[in-house]
Amino acid sequence: MTVNAKTRVTPRRALLLGAVAALAAGMVVGVTGAAQAGTTLGASAAEKGRFFGTAVAAGRLGDSAYTTILNREFNQVTPENEMKTDATEPQQNQFSYGNADRIVAHARANGMQVRGHTLAWHAQQPSWMQGMSGSTLRNAMLNHVTQVATHFRGQVAWWDVVNEAFADGGGGGRRDSNLQRTGNDWIEAAFRAARAADPNAQLCYNDYNTDNWTDAKTQGVYRMVQDFKQRGVPIDCVGFQSHFTGGSNYPSNYRTTLSSFAALGVDVHITELDIRNAPVDAYRNVTNDCLAVARCKGITVWGIRDSDSWRSSESPLLFNGSGQKKSAYDAVLAALNNGTTPPTGTPTTPPPTTTPPPSGSCTASATPGQVWGDRYNTSVTVSGASTWAVVVSITSPQKISSTWSGSPTWDGSGLVMTMRSNGSGDTFGFTTMMNGNSSARPQIVSCTAG
Ligand code: G2I
Numbered sequence: 001m002t003v004n005a006k007t008r009v010t011p012r013r014a015l016l017l018g019a020v021a022a023l024a025a026g027m028v029v030g031v032t033g034a035a036q037a038g039t040t041l042g043a044s045a046a047e048k049g050r051f052f053g054t055a056v057a058a059g060r061l062g063d064s065a066y067t068t069i070l071n072r073e074f075n076q077v078t079p080e081n082e083m084k085t086d087a088t089e090p091q092q093n094q095f096s097y098g099n100a101d102r103i104v105a106h107a108r109a110n111g112m113q114v115r116g117h118t119l120a121w122h123a124q125q126p127s128w129m130q131g132m133s134g135s136t137l138r139n140a141m142l143n144h145v146t147q148v149a150t151h152f153r154g155q156v157a158w159w160d161v162v163n164e165a166f167a168d169g170g171g172g173g174r175r176d177s178n179l180q181r182t183g184n185d186w187i188e189a190a191f192r193a194a195r196a197a198d199p200n201a202q203l204c205y206n207d208y209n210t211d212n213w214t215d216a217k218t219q220g221v222y223r224m225v226q227d228f229k230q231r232g233v234p235i236d237c238v239g240f241q242s243h244f245t246g247g248s249n250y251p252s253n254y255r256t257t258l259s260s261f262a263a264l265g266v267d268v269h270i271t272e273l274d275i276r277n278a279p280v281d282a283y284r285n286v287t288n289d290c291l292a293v294a295r296c297k298g299i300t301v302w303g304i305r306d307s308d309s310w311r312s313s314e315s316p317l318l319f320n321g322s323g324q325k326k327s328a329y330d331a332v333l334a335a336l337n338n339g340t341t342p343p344t345g346t347p348t349t350p351p352p353t354t355t356p357p358p359s360g361s362c363t364a365s366a367t368p369g370q371v372w373g374d375r376y377n378t379s380v381t382v383s384g385a386s387t388w389a390v391v392v393s394i395t396s397p398q399k400i401s402s403t404w405s406g407s408p409t410w411d412g413s414g415l416v417m418t419m420r421s422n423g424s425g426d427t428f429g430f431t432t433m434m435n436g437n438s439s440a441r442p443q444i445v446s447c448t449a450g
Helices: 011-024 041-047 064-073 098-109 134-151 186-197 216-231 254-262 280-292 327-336
Strands: 051-056 076-079 113-121 158-163 202-207 237-240 267-275 296-301 363-371 375-383 388-393 399-404 407-410 416-420 427-433 443-449
Touching: 041 051, 041 327, 051 064, 051 098, 051 113, 076 098, 076 296, 098 113, 113 134, 113 186, 113 202, 113 267, 134 186, 158 186, 186 202, 186 216, 202 216, 202 267, 216 254, 237 254, 254 267, 254 280, 254 388, 254 416, 254 443, 267 280, 280 296, 280 327, 363 388, 363 443, 375 388, 399 416, 416 427
Parallel strands: 051 076, 051 296, 076 113, 113 158, 158 202, 202 237, 237 267, 267 296
Antiparallel strands: 363 375, 375 427, 388 416, 388 443, 399 427, 407 416
């Protein structure tokens, strides 16, 4: 992640710089190495090497109550509607960037990174595009991707190149749309055009209802990303919208979803988070899940105050309509600060009776073991913790056939194993059947202490 100007000197770094200066002056100092707890979402996330952002509406930038919270709390923004196709190309080949430029300028002036949302989507198309089909539409879409990504080159850190291209329901396939009917390769064509237009932006696929690891839609997107990585289609990240509103709930296997995608070699982002009635536990869990996955680079909430939400009747955000911090805010900040009590704000509801599992990190390193014609061994040594959970992923059709010196659990696909310490030491091992793939090797996804 590029550390932006706003968060470049973190409290920890300031402490270290001070210590270096003191040492240079011949003084003896004690440095504990403990990071100082941040007091805002952005600063605390930056302490953990992550961003914390929000969707922003250009029409609200004149509301000082809104911009006060925005500038204080967030170090990343996503234009809520202003970069969509109907906004940026209202007439074919006549581009309109006023509102998007205003958000980008505000972000840059305040040291916030920008996520571009979105270059190719079946919804919010201008009417001229809605009526198109075939190669005319394909070319118009590619021209749009090229023009818009070129306009914002150097100003957008990540692009949601393609948004919501998979169908809901059990099939795990693509959503029918005018773009899909131009040919199944429309998504990769959009990614290649975006890479050519802005080689330094990170290119993401973004979708909703992809949070539950066992859902067919999640698996469908997973297979596409896996295929893109194998064939060299330029994709860098996957966005999980995580709208836990309108009847969709936070799933207990959310961390498995994030870590499984990360194991494909992409960053993962939580891009449009909102949760009906803003329950403390679910907000805390989402935050801890992201922190537990090294490639989960940040969280974006879909609006600042409940009154700014697309689902305002569900009060799903971190600030109430008056701009006050809600209990969920305190829970997220505390989780970002790794369980320490946030120095500002008093929870308005009693603390939950269940204590979240400790989420400190450890290090796990894999050592290749004996190889046979049909299988091979791997051993993994953990340091930095005496009790731990290590997540390991393997590549289908390989399969882990036996394990030792740990207690394994498995996700629904059988490709992601969580190995917990069982008191037999810091090293565990396992045997993997190749099943025809002799080259793939297991990947360590995460190591969590406790
Ligand atoms: O639907 C929630 C989000 C799902 N993922 C993609 C996001 O881009 C999407 O955002 C929402 C915006 O939050 C809404 O603000 O996308 C909606 C449109 O699909 C946005 O709604 C639109 C209304 O449809 C328009 O009538 C309105 O003029 O918001 C516009 C601006 O307020």
